[in-house]
């Protein structure tokens with residue numbers, strides 16, 4: 001289940017790795033653009049408040065001075081005083097004495113002026129500010145009023161430009177608007193003003209970034225608004241960089257995910273991959289007929305060659321391959337390769353047999369029979385060159401069915417051996433039930449055959465039973481010449497072990513077969529039991545290189 005999900009997980013990780021930076025980059029840029037626009041608008045708003053406050057404070061000062069000077073009507077003294085103040089203050093449009101209707105009864109011009117005014121905002125006991133819409137004014141502005149101690153109401157009318165100072169920056173002024181309002185929401189002014197005919201004043205700002213600043217002494221606020229789209233457009237280059245960055249992250253995520261998967265993929269995923277790339281290769285260990293001293297065949301043993309050339313032994317992967325069912329295609333692959341590699345050896349040695357290891361699931365159907373026929377027929381190798389081994393180490397699920405498949409294999413000329421005999425739990429019952437041709441005695445029982453000549457009663461009993469049942473006996477794991485002598489004396493026909501050779505790849509095995517055209521066990525050595533074990537084997541071109549250890553330094557674990 002996990003194995004099947006693994007590629008999906010990798011794709012998911014890679015996709016997240018690809019999408020996350022893109023979203024994050026986009027989100028960060030948006031955040032930055034918004035923050036920047038908000039900060040810019042806030043700065044403008046604060047500055048506009050500052051300038052309007054200065055103008056109002058200045059107007060209040062003017063009223064204070066005129067009040068202190070005792071101004072109460074537009075007599076010659078009053079006009080002179082008002083004009084004097086006006087000329088000194090460019091932010092003031094006009095100064096006058098107000099009548100009860102908030103119009104200038106008279107002004108510095110010396111004439112009356114009528115205003116439309118809004119609710120006054122009181123800033124001190126005797127001072128208030130009102131918004132003025134005068135017929136002779138294009139824009140709204142503010143009127144600062146002061147009640148003097150002699151009961152007159154003085155008014156200072158600010159210029160619209162002094163109230164709403166247009167300090168919008170050149171780059172964004174085409175899209176930005178500003179509004180001044182009293183805190184009761186009464187509109188004081190806008191930039192641009194409606195009178196200017198600027199389209200910004202009439203079209204509402206979409207998706208506005210809006211920042212405000214307020215004047216606490218005079219109770220008004222300035223709000224500056226600009227469309228986000230305009231700020232965002234100025235981020236185009238950064239957006240391109242972010243997009244390229246996310247593509248790069250996507251590629252890195254994919255590469256990382258695939259490297260991670262390669263390194264940490266579960267064993268069965270790696271086996272599957274190795275199967276696809278043909279990384280399983282056959283190694284061959286000679287099986288010697290110890291009566292004639294000749295190589296009678298070989299056991300085909302699977303090795304997994306990693307891309308770095310290191311060999312992984314079967315103990316690291318066979319159990320997993322069996323549990324996942326991958327052992328079936330792996331066996332097919334090994335059989336096909338072994339048949340191709342040793343075709344000429346079979347042709348040159350009519351009695352030579354290649355022994356393949358099978359597992360329980362091979363005996364579920366006759367498929368293994370047709371597989372063997374197909375592989376060997378295609379190469380014109382007669383089937384009497386083939387034998388198979390079924391291990392006793394793990395119990396067969398269906399002995400009856402296995403027996404039928406074994407019969408069919410035997411009917412086409414394939415010999416069947418029971419491997420690891422003595423290690424399983426089925427006892428000798430298997431021997432009879434399965435009807436195999438050969439038993440292979442496990443190394444465990446061969447090991448107990450000591451140098452001092454003390455033998456193994458178990459081996460002797462097995463040999464005697466096998467002979468009575470008409471079966472051949474192969475001793476596995478023969479490492480010493482004493483074991484060889486002992487086994488031969490007890491009637492064991494064949495032996496396999498490091499004494500004759502370790503499992504080796506094709507080229508070495510073929511070289512061995514060429515050298516060992518005659519008996520591999522030296523006749524002279526056979527009669528001389530005093531010479532040390534390996535020295536008794538024939539040396540020279542025809543000898544089995546008992547010391548050849550091609551794998552020992554290069555095998556690895558499948559971690």
Ligand SMILES: Nc1nc2c(ncn2[C@@H]2O[C@@H]3COP(=O)(O)O[C@H]4[C@@H](O)[C@H](n5cnc6c(=O)[nH]c(N)nc65)O[C@@H]4COP(=O)(O)O[C@H]3[C@H]2O)c(=O)[nH]1
Pocket residue numbers: 285300301302303313314315318327331334357358359391419420443476477478479496497498499503
């Ligand atoms: N110490 C010692 N060891 C010796 C000696 N002579 C042979 N051996 C080792 O004993 C094992 C004999 O193979 P096996 O009993 O079929 O046991 C095999 C077999 O059960 C399984 N195996 C190997 N190849 C295949 C395969 O193609 N298919 C299946 N299903 N199983 C395989 O893996 C097992 C182990 O294989 P290998 O590691 O190649 O180990 C081999 C061989 O290298 C000796 O004198 N001394």
